[in-house]
Amino acid sequence: MAIAFQMVFNVQDESGKDATFSLFVPTTFDISDYVEAAIGIGEFIDIIVHGRFKSIAELGITVDISALTGNVAELTSDVEEIAAFQFETVEGRPVDVNIPCLDETLVIAATRELDQVNAAIASIIALMETGVTTTGGQMYPCDIGEIDVDNTVYARERSRNSGRAV
Amino acid sequence: MPVSEVVIQEGRCNMALAYTVVFNFVDGKGKESFTKIRVPTGFDISDYIEFGQFVAQEFLDVSTGRITSVSIVVGLDLSTGTFKAVADVLADTFEKALFTFNTVLAGFRSKFKLPTWDESNTIAGTDQIDTADIAVAAFVTAYELGIVTTGGTVRFTDSRDNVADDNDIAREIFRKS
Numbered sequence: 001m002a003i004a005f006q007m008v009f010n011v012q013d014e015s016g017k018d019a020t021f022s023l024f025v026p027t028t029f030d031i032s033d034y035v036e037a038a039i040g041i042g043e044f045i046d047i048i049v050h051g052r053f054k055s056i057a058e059l060g061i062t063v064d065i066s067a068l069t070g071n072v073a074e075l076t077s078d079v080e081e082i083a084a085f086q087f088e089t090v091e092g093r094p095v096d097v098n099i100p101c102l103d104e105t106l107v108i109a110a111t112r113e114l115d116q117v118n119a120a121i122a123s124i125i126a127l128m129e130t131g132v133t134t135t136g137g138q139m140y141p142c143d144i145g146e147i148d149v150d151n152t153v154y155a156r157e158r159s160r161n162s163g164r165a166v
Numbered sequence: 167m168p169v170s171e172v173v174i175q176e177g178r179c180n181m182a183l184a185y186t187v188v189f190n191f192v193d194g195k196g197k198e199s200f201t202k203i204r205v206p207t208g209f210d211i212s213d214y215i216e217f218g219q220f221v222a223q224e225f226l227d228v229s230t231g232r233i234t235s236v237s238i239v240v241g242l243d244l245s246t247g248t249f250k251a252v253a254d255v256l257a258d259t260f261e262k263a264l265f266t267f268n269t270v271l272a273g274f275r276s277k278f279k280l281p282t283w284d285e286s287n288t289i290a291g292t293d294q295i296d297t298a299d300i301a302v303a304a305f306v307t308a309y310e311l312g313i314v315t316t317g318g319t320v321r322f323t324d325s326r327d328n329v330a331d332d333n334d335i336a337r338e339i340f341r342k343s
Contacts, residue, residue, distance in 0.1 A: 004327040007242070011281050012253055019259035019281035024323045031211060031240055033317035039247035040313035041322070044305040046249045050257035051282030055245045056183070061211060063187075063218040063236035070226055073192055077230035079199035100191040100199040101231025120227040128203075132220050136213035139205055146184045146206045 003027075006060040007038055011051035019051070027061075034059050077101040083114060083121075084158040087128050089147040097128065098160070107157045114155040125152050183207075186239040187218050191231040198234070201225075214238045257282040260342060263295055266335035267309065269328035276324040279341060288338045295336035306333050 004024035012018050025037060038057045046053055065071070079100040087095045106114055106121055114121050128149050131140035140148045184204040192198050205217060218236045226233060263283040267276045289296050297306055310332060312321035322330045 004323045004325055006325070011259070013257035013259045013282050014253045014255050015258075017259045019262075021278050021280055023278060024276065024325050024327070025320055026323055026327055026329075029315065029317050029320055031242075033315040033320060034240075035242045035244075036315035037313040037320035038242045039244055040315070041305075041308055042244055042249065043247050044301075044308045045280060047301045048263075048284055048287055048299075048305055049280055049282045050254035050261075050284050051259065052251070052253040052257070053244060053249045055243065055249075057242040057244055059240040059242055061214065061238040061240065063215050063222070063238065065219065065222055065233060065236050067219070068223055068226060068233065071232050073194045073232035074230040075194040077193040077232075078195070079191055079193045079197045079231060083228055095204070097203060098201050099225050099229055100201065101193050101229040103228055103230050106228055120224075123224050124228060127221060127224055132217050134209065134213040134216040136209045139209060139213060139217050141203050142184050142206050144184055144204055146204075148206075 003062045005034070005062070007034065008058045008060060009038070009042060009045075010054040010057070011049065012054060013051050018054075025059075031059070073101070080159055080161060082158045082160050083124075083155070085124065085128070085155050086153040087141075087149045088151050088153050089143050090150040091147050093143055093147065094153065095128075095141070095143050095149050097124075098158070099124075102157060104157070112156045112158070114157065116152075116155055121155060125155065128152070183241050185214065185241065187214065187221065188237050188239060189218075189222060189225060189233055190235045190237075191229065192234050193231045211238075211240075214240075253282065254284075256285075260340050261285065262339050262341050263287075264335060264337055264339050265295075265306075265309075265333065267322075267330040268332055268334050269324050270331050271326075271328040274324050274326065274328045275334065276322060276328075276330040277335075279339065283338055285338065293338045295338060297333065297336050302336075306336070309333075 083099040262279040312319040
């Protein structure tokens with residue numbers, strides 16, 4: 001069976017507390033259709049609840065990763081060992097990408113620096129700086145304001161407690 | 167906030183609130199973590215899926231962990247809809263309405279809990295929701311039949327994409343949010 005997309009709404013009560021609820025929808029529509037559907041069902045619900053809908057709902061889309069190769073955790077892998085990348089947008093704002101379970105063979109000996117000459121590291125940097133080719137065009141990673149990533153500030157090994165947003 | 171001029175050139179666009187692609191990892195001891203990349207709006211869902219699949223493989227090439235899932239979080243702007251501007255004085259996120267709908271696949275159900283339930287829609291002396299109430303009935307019908315959009319009618323489903331069919335349970339409950 002397919003995995004449906006998940007539409008998440010956020011409702012706030014009189015004291016300012018938030019609560020969410022989720023509705024599932026089929027996977028075959030455009031984003032604009034999901035916006036219309038969210039507004040449509042949200043308006044019906046708004047009438048029968050006391051709370052206030054926040055103006056942004058979220059659509060969660062599951063990506064099929066069954067074709068990934070080498071997707072097995074090594075016994076010595078550790079989410080607290082991180083490949084820490086910092087990039088800069090065209091406006092000079094930082095964008096951090098921290099990849100858990102760093103392969104330590106990619107660290108330059110006696111340093112904390114990742115080997116940017118290594119093909120795998122270079123590929124990460126390239127996709128962040130020059131984007132990824134998709135059917136719809138080149139997709140450039142960006143910051144929350146949609147300002148494109150422009151250059152790399154650093155690429156290094158770092159240790160961090162697991163479970164934190166990275 | 168001023169509206170930025172939209173410039174679209176090979177996928178570069180400047181609008182607010184990018185979408186997020188989230189990659190979940192697990193290590194050899196079962197501990198979990200995640201990372202995320204923000205991407206611009208304006209592409210089709212299939213393009214974001216291609217991006218997620220490509221980047222996931224690139225991440226695996228530098229990681230000894232396993233990627234357990236990849237998901238894309240798309241913001242849906244509700245601001246053009248008609249919604250309450252402020253919550254009612256009686257609003258409480260703990261007060262919820264549990265709805266369960268049968269789906270077209272026997273034994274599979276769609277269910278959710280609506281927070282800040284308006285208790286005037288509950289039958290007095292019971293925890294049963296008054297599905298004969300005009301507004302409640304309208305919501306139930308909308309959920310069962312779907313919402314008409316430009317691309318067709320969006321029917322609601324369970325998590326396995328089985329279309330919801332008819333209402334089974336509708337009752338008031340109290341749950342911590």
